[in-house]
Amino acid sequence: MSDATACTDTLARLMKALDSRSDAELARALGISPQSVSGARRRGEVPPAWVQLCAEKTGCNAHWLFFGQGPMFLPPHLTDGTGSADGETGADMITIPLVEARLSAGTGSLEVNGGTEGGHAFRGDFLRRKGNPRRMVLMRVSGDSMVPEIFDNDLVLLDQGQTEITPGRLYAVGFEDAIYIKRIDMLPGKIILRSVNPAYAPVTLDLRGDCAEQFRVIGRVLWSGREYR
Known part of the structure; x- marks a missing residue:
């Protein structure tokens, strides 16, 4: 639909x-x-x-x-x-699909198809406070550039309807053929992608040139979680 x-x-x-x-x-x-x-x-x-x-x-x-x-x-x-x-007697739950793609929090990884590999249920009231549940997906993170905030293989919840950049917030972004999770800051005509791990330097993209056609905001990160092994 x-x-x-x-x-x-x-x-x-x-x-x-x-x-x-x-x-x-x-x-x-x-x-x-x-x-x-x-x-x-x-x-x-x-x-x-x-x-x-x-x-x-x-x-x-x-x-x-x-x-x-x-x-x-x-x-x-x-x-x-x-x-x-009510949460004690059968909460309003919404299942968010886990898409077959890997976000990179390090060197980048290729985006794959839009199929899904299952999903996880969240409280509907939580999702609606955050955005539009119909535009949300879950993806797995690859890499360590956002450690200790987000670890390799963590799940992140994205709202693909929230693509307008608010400086300092966490977003999934695409550049060329790679997808990254970064905090975004802005300067006139430029985007700065910041990692949490100090081993990764900020990346500045000049959107007044060819970078503008290769850069895209996929969605805002609303939540992250992990499975312990």
Whole structure:
């Protein structure tokens, strides 16, 4: 399903829950401008805050509002009053796919296909606070340039919808045929990729030349975790 289709379906469920017959009525019910709704349709992305507000106002199941899965309303004993399942009795869980690609935190590794090799479940309320769960993926890290913050073979959670750079934040970035995890700083016309491991010097990319076509922000890193051997 495309982002545009998923967005249209989510907006339709919001309208049903809020008894709205038009985008203008939906905007009034959410306390936002009609332009915000039209903007969401154009981008193909519904802000998680709209779903959370609708769940709070109507008691609807937030997972149903977001994805059309499960009942529109959960039984009272399974909710915490916001339309989300309670963590002790069957939490609202969302499985994020683990993609068949390896991010490099060192010398770089080639990106492979977009297939998946399973996934891991996270609490839905956690993911929605962080961004858009539909744009999130998990990837494994290769290399030691981010040690001790991120280790070789750690998992990282990426939101591919967050590609606008906030200086100092952690991102997965692509340059030429390699993918890296770095903290990003910015200067006029330049990007600085910083490692945590002092053995790796910062890398400065001049985006006013050919580098601009070879550099891309894949997504912001939201979480990392590891399995102990």
